[in-house]
Amino acid sequence: MTWSKVSLVVLSMSYWFLFVVGFTTVAPAAEIQMQVQAAPPTQSALSPTGKLLTIEDAVRIGLDNHPRIKSANERIGSQQAVLGQQMAAYYPTVSMSNQYRTSQSSTNGGNDHAADSFSSQASFNMTLYNFGKREGNVQAARETLDATKKDYETTNQDIILAVKQAYYVYLGTQALVKVRQETVRSRELLVRQAQGFYEVGTRAKIDVARAEANLYTAQADLIAAENGVKIAWVTLRNAMGSPRLPEQPVAEDSPEVQFTMNLAGARNVAFDARSELKSFEAQRRASDQLIATARRGHLPDLIFDASYGRRHVSDQTGFNTFPLQPTWSAQLSLNIPIFDGFRTTNRVEETLHNYYNVKAQEEDRRQQIALEVEQSYLRVVETQERIRATESAARAAKENLDLAQGRYQVGVGSIIEVTDAETLYTDAQTTYIRTIYDYKIADAQLARAMGDTRVGVLKPGSIK
Numbered sequence: 001m002t003w004s005k006v007s008l009v010v011l012s013m014s015y016w017f018l019f020v021v022g023f024t025t026v027a028p029a030a031e032i033q034m035q036v037q038a039a040p041p042t043q044s045a046l047s048p049t050g051k052l053l054t055i056e057d058a059v060r061i062g063l064d065n066h067p068r069i070k071s072a073n074e075r076i077g078s079q080q081a082v083l084g085q086q087m088a089a090y091y092p093t094v095s096m097s098n099q100y101r102t103s104q105s106s107t108n109g110g111n112d113h114a115a116d117s118f119s120s121q122a123s124f125n126m127t128l129y130n131f132g133k134r135e136g137n138v139q140a141a142r143e144t145l146d147a148t149k150k151d152y153e154t155t156n157q158d159i160i161l162a163v164k165q166a167y168y169v170y171l172g173t174q175a176l177v178k179v180r181q182e183t184v185r186s187r188e189l190l191v192r193q194a195q196g197f198y199e200v201g202t203r204a205k206i207d208v209a210r211a212e213a214n215l216y217t218a219q220a221d222l223i224a225a226e227n228g229v230k231i232a233w234v235t236l237r238n239a240m241g242s243p244r245l246p247e248q249p250v251a252e253d254s255p256e257v258q259f260t261m262n263l264a265g266a267r268n269v270a271f272d273a274r275s276e277l278k279s280f281e282a283q284r285r286a287s288d289q290l291i292a293t294a295r296r297g298h299l300p301d302l303i304f305d306a307s308y309g310r311r312h313v314s315d316q317t318g319f320n321t322f323p324l325q326p327t328w329s330a331q332l333s334l335n336i337p338i339f340d341g342f343r344t345t346n347r348v349e350e351t352l353h354n355y356y357n358v359k360a361q362e363e364d365r366r367q368q369i370a371l372e373v374e375q376s377y378l379r380v381v382e383t384q385e386r387i388r389a390t391e392s393a394a395r396a397a398k399e400n401l402d403l404a405q406g407r408y409q410v411g412v413g414s415i416i417e418v419t420d421a422e423t424l425y426t427d428a429q430t431t432y433i434r435t436i437y438d439y440k441i442a443d444a445q446l447a448r449a450m451g452d453t454r455v456g457v458l459k460p461g462s463i464k
Helices: 003-026 032-036 055-065 067-090 133-199 205-239 263-273 275-298 343-409 415-449
Strands: 093-106 112-129 301-315 325-335
Touching: 055 067, 055 133, 055 205, 067 133, 133 205, 133 275, 133 415, 205 415, 263 343, 263 415, 275 343, 343 415
Parallel strands: none
Antiparallel strands: 093 112, 112 301, 301 325
16 A cells, blocks of 8 residues: 555545544533433423423313313212212201192982082101111211212322323433434444445445444334324323323423332332222221111101191082182101011111121222232332442443444444444333333322322432
8 A cells, every 4th residue: 555545544434533533522421311301492392382391280180171080070079969868868858739620420329429629738848857867878878978079089099190100201202302313323334434435445445334233223213102102292291181182291200309218118108098909998887887777677657647638529509619628637647567578678688798798898909909009119129229230331331432423433333332332221211211201100009009209209319
């Protein structure tokens, strides 16, 4: 090789080295932490309302619009109406009736007799005492209403968890898009480097072909990541109960919340706070009242009846139908059940079985809650440890990529080494970001398992 060719090679390599240094100075590879804690978009990218969609806003929209919330609220209204029906037993029943009747009869002599009857009457009926039957029905309805309200709280907590999970998935997919964009930029640069080295004769054509193939793969991965963002938004708006909500910029989640508690403490908090267990407690109390009411079916009822009205019957002997003559009655009755075909006995059996059914469901739910708390707790601990490991792996992969790129730039490394390092770095970034949001989702699940609807995450390292 002549000195002129050597000089040309040296100048070309120097040019590409300066180009790479200048490019990386202008657009450095983003650090992992910055990708996870991404800065909000600029003001020009704000939503039409002029602000970012925060996780608090998403939860509020979900609680305001989700049809499951509306359905649970309607069940409360329905049960309130049931309570009103049972309360009606404390009030009298007043009714008004008006009647006109005409009749005709024949005697043995062949004479026909016609008669008209007119009456107008108001009736009054009231149960004075039925040995606690109405009191038991009213109290059972109250307890059932309380259980329905607890079910409404459970629905709220389920919606909050669904919104938080979808929100974190959406943020995670956005962060992965940034990783894919960075990978595309890095591989575009590698294509230009390989093309330049090939043109000056220091690298073979295979380097250019391999760099281009890796670039096209990265572009395809970027397209898939961008589509993942769209799917995540559809999932998020569905969780918010707003399927037609247009996509808008989403803010990073709220600051982390300091929280310190061991597994046993978390389990005890869940047993005290979970609305499902409170609902079952109210259902058991309602069943107790229904059992007592059913047993009182063997006892008598003390009922007062009264009526006042006017009536008159006219026939052929008198045509003065009006004015109607006043009439009234009053009655106090004691109805004692003697035999009702074992209806009361079977009603008692029914309420007893319902009570034990509720009790068994409560125990099953209690065990399920304990399992949810333990699984969520262990998942939080595991993701905390994985965050530290994946962060270290990402840093090491970045250092490995820098070394591989440097070796390739000075001509001592191969393009296979660079592309392997790029793939390793991209995978490490992806794993780290997914671990970050796996941790946030695990914390949301733990908060839900404990009956806590806070919007926030546990601070890493706070679980003991």
